[in-house]
Amino acid sequence: VSRWEHPFGRLSPRAHLLALTFALVLGLPAAAPAAADQGPTLAKEDTMRTDVSTVLVKAPRVTLEEILDRVARGEARRDSLMRDQSFTATLRVMRDTEGKKGPVLFVESVNKVYKKKPDMLRTVELRRYEEKPDKGDKGDDDDFDVDFSPNMGEEIVNFAFRPANRKNFRFTIEDRKLLGDHLLYTLAFEPRSVLNVFEPSGRVWVDTKDFVILRQEIDFRQSPVPLVLKDIKHLVVERERAGDFWVLSRVMVRMELSVPIPRFGRSFDFAMALSDYTVNTDLPDSLFAGTDKRGRRGHVRVGSGHKHS
Amino acid sequence: VSPRVLLSALAAAAALLVAAASARAEDAPGDSLLNAYVHGMRDSTDKWFGSTAAPVDTAGLDSALAAGLLRGPHWHARQRRKLRFDWGPALGFNRADGAQLGAGVSLGTPWLSGLSGKLQYTTGTHDFLGEGAWAGSWRVDALRARLGLRLAAGRYTTAFDRDYYEPILTSLNAFFVGEDRHQYLRRDGFSTSLRLSRETGFALVSWRDQLESSLPYTTDWYLFGHGPELPFNDTAAFGRVSELTFGGDVNVPHTRFRVNAMYWTSDPSLGSDMLYRRTRVTAGGDVSIGRHLSLLPQATYGLLRGETPPQEAFTLGGVANLRTLKRNALNGAGRAFGRLDLILVDDLTRALHLPVPAKLPLQFGTFAGSGAVWGRDPVTGDAAPTTRTLPHADEFLSEVGAGILLRLGVPSPLTSFRFEVAFPIGPDGRSPSYAVALQEPLNLLPAR
Numbered sequence A: 001v002s003r004w005e006h007p008f009g010r011l012s013p014r015a016h017l018l019a020l021t022f023a024l025v026l027g028l029p030a031a032a033p034a035a036a037d038q039g040p041t042l043a044k045e046d047t048m049r050t051d052v053s054t055v056l057v058k059a060p061r062v063t064l065e066e067i068l069d070r071v072a073r074g075e076a077r078r079d080s081l082m083r084d085q086s087f088t089a090t091l092r093v094m095r096d097t098e099g100k101k102g103p104v105l106f107v108e109s110v111n112k113v114y115k116k117k118p119d120m121l122r123t124v125e126l127r128r129y130e131e132k133p134d135k136g137d138k139g140d141d142d143d144f145d146v147d148f149s150p151n152m153g154e155e156i157v158n159f160a161f162r163p164a165n166r167k168n169f170r171f172t173i174e175d176r177k178l179l180g181d182h183l184l185y186t187l188a189f190e191p192r193s194v195l196n197v198f199e200p201s202g203r204v205w206v207d208t209k210d211f212v213i214l215r216q217e218i219d220f221r222q223s224p225v226p227l228v229l230k231d232i233k234h235l236v237v238e239r240e241r242a243g244d245f246w247v248l249s250r251v252m253v254r255m256e257l258s259v260p261i262p263r264f265g266r267s268f269d270f271a272m273a274l275s276d277y278t279v280n281t282d283l284p285d286s287l288f289a290g291t292d293k294r295g296r297r298g299h300v301r302v303g304s305g306h307k308h309s
Numbered sequence B: 001v002s003p004r005v006l007l008s009a010l011a012a013a014a015a016l017l018v019a020a021a022s023a024r025a026e027d028a029p030g031d032s033l034l035n036a037y038v039h040g041m042r043d044s045t046d047k048w049f050g051s052t053a054a055p056v057d058t059a060g061l062d063s064a065l066a067a068g069l070l071r072g073p074h075w076h077a078r079q080r081r082k083l084r085f086d087w088g089p090a091l092g093f094n095r096a097d098g099a100q101l102g103a104g105v106s107l108g109t110p111w112l113s114g115l116s117g118k119l120q121y122t123t124g125t126h127d128f129l130g131e132g133a134w135a136g137s138w139r140v141d142a143l144r145a146r147l148g149l150r151l152a153a154g155r156y157t158t159a160f161d162r163d164y165y166e167p168i169l170t171s172l173n174a175f176f177v178g179e180d181r182h183q184y185l186r187r188d189g190f191s192t193s194l195r196l197s198r199e200t201g202f203a204l205v206s207w208r209d210q211l212e213s214s215l216p217y218t219t220d221w222y223l224f225g226h227g228p229e230l231p232f233n234d235t236a237a238f239g240r241v242s243e244l245t246f247g248g249d250v251n252v253p254h255t256r257f258r259v260n261a262m263y264w265t266s267d268p269s270l271g272s273d274m275l276y277r278r279t280r281v282t283a284g285g286d287v288s289i290g291r292h293l294s295l296l297p298q299a300t301y302g303l304l305r306g307e308t309p310p311q312e313a314f315t316l317g318g319v320a321n322l323r324t325l326k327r328n329a330l331n332g333a334g335r336a337f338g339r340l341d342l343i344l345v346d347d348l349t350r351a352l353h354l355p356v357p358a359k360l361p362l363q364f365g366t367f368a369g370s371g372a373v374w375g376r377d378p379v380t381g382d383a384a385p386t387t388r389t390l391p392h393a394d395e396f397l398s399e400v401g402a403g404i405l406l407r408l409g410v411p412s413p414l415t416s417f418r419f420e421v422a423f424p425i426g427p428d429g430r431s432p433s434y435a436v437a438l439q440e441p442l443n444l445l446p447a448r
Helices: A013-038 A064-081 A155-161 B003-026 B029-053 B061-071 B074-080 B167-177 B348-352
Strands: A084-095 A104-116 A120-130 A144-148 A169-179 A182-191 A200-207 A212-220 A229-242 A245-261 A265-279 A298-302 B084-094 B098-108 B115-122 B127-140 B145-159 B184-198 B201-214 B239-251 B257-266 B276-285 B287-289 B293-306 B314-316 B330-332 B334-344 B362-374 B397-407 B416-425 B433-439
Touching (some): A064 A155, A064 A169, A064 A212, A104 A144, A104 B061, A120 B061, A155 A200, A155 A245, A212 A245, A212 B029, A229 A265, A229 B029, A245 B029, A265 B029, B084 B167, B098 B127, B314 B362, B348 B362, B362 B416
Antiparallel strands (some): A084 A265, A104 A120, A144 A298, A169 A182, A182 A200, A200 A212, A212 A229, A229 A245, A245 A265, B084 B098, B115 B127, B127 B145, B145 B184, B184 B201, B201 B239, B293 B334, B362 B397, B397 B416, B416 B433
16 A cells, blocks of 8 residues: 555554544544545555354245235225225327327317215316317217226226236236335236237236336237227326325327228327326215216216317 | 524524425335336326327316316216117118118117117018017126116017027128028017126026017029029928026136036927927137147037927038038037137238238138037938937038138127138048138137
């Protein structure tokens, strides 16, 4: 070690300790700029040693089957803890998404949705827009319907993990990531039957802290309806955190028709965004009084008319 | 610095600290990494979808919500209470009725759903066919199932073949090329069915009370010529039939196989003129071989006990089962048939860059089939009473073949146009045949 690199190199251990103490008590505030002036100084402490013996950790790595079981249980637990929820649902269809002129808004519908267990549902239409409403429509047609279910189960997120469906898919672990105190698994799934080439396959991101699904990307090896739909290019299902819960926030899909439709084009996007969530705020029953009876689905229509609020 | 200014500064600093602490409490360090990761993926979605992913314009939504809540929860319900009315043409064609020209209507409200009617005029028999029907269904939460009830009454023309008759394609075939090989009869009366369905299967019980009678051969023309392939229509047994049906369909656990069983019984003790017991059991499923091949075994077995009216017989031949026989070429009181398909599921149009219109997926398949009918009158060829439950080995007719499948996905994702060539096995006078069929790979299993 050169003297330049180790200014205390020739001192005795006792002097070394004294010098260190002195430097710590008095010298450091002043020494810092001085050291900066003189360039970097490297020091190696070779008088204090410690050994930590290797500890062999023996624990079985969580198996894929266990992850799948826990995801099913985590999703069920998540559902069971939800008593009520409200959100703003925006449905949007964009046409000509891969055309030269760029995407054009074809339909947009915004609704406020209230749900309460066991099966109460209320929807309030906030806005409805259609690019080309049919002539003569008075805003009461059924051209574009979206049904909300009173169920809070979010089957579109966890369909492959449901006990009844799990046997139909083959799962593999694709990736693990440690993010803070969350271990995030990426699982790939595909239909177990090769005959069903039109069934979804894809990847899901699972937070193993609560064993809930955070995101899903879905592919289709072949279109389910090739005569009408040439391709489903990209389908993404996202969740976001609302308080203590991960809730469905977006479903977005881009599709291509086999035959272009006049005034619509060939490629289009369908997006459903759910925002402004409240969960378990004890929505009053009076909010739902007189709505559709038990079991009946709520009904949201996107039909005709220009943008209005 | 005055004490007042100092106090103000301290208060501001305290407020900042409190805000920072509360922000940290909401987004704990462990969570922040996860949230950042999730947001990163979300950003990539935004980028991919562009303006489709743009946030909604929230201007005016609050006031719209306030107005919507004031309107009361009945508003949407009132919208739904409107009477719905739909109608459409109801057309058909066969050599007994001739052209069937008419229309069908359906109407309903949330309380009166599923009411429908149909009326047709037949150009050959100069008659009217029609039906009035009501159908409703209800959730059965305890069983996680749905219960459906259907009531119908009317005058119908239907085919002898109770197992594989598809009216639309058969009508098109008869109308354009005259190649309809079904036999037809008239049914007048009512029927009702009760069905409990869930994802894994269904159970069914139904009852019908109908007068069955023969139809004459009236129409010898079709669009592109004269003289259909069969210039006659077989005589049906005449009589009032009171028939009770039990049926079920279930997935075999832990497999991708399904079993369907049906039992029809008609007995004088039920007020029927005919005495028969008709049983049919069908099973099939798919087995994946690697990632490209699918093996599809399927089999059906049927047995008719008691009287053997022609309209209750089992048939063999045609695209429904044995392709190297003409459609419905053989009739009997018993039928056994099995088929094994091997399908290469990959899309050949992509792999071979074939110019197929609309880029419909093209698949390749081979098959082998074998079947027999027994309980036949050796002179007339009609079904005859038998005590045998199984065919003799020498009654089996077998074939192998290959073809391509152009998957349309309509009406079901597995529905394909199948262009196949079949070769008979054995020296029994059959010859190789070509077939075009619109069907699912597991075509012996009835649709759910």
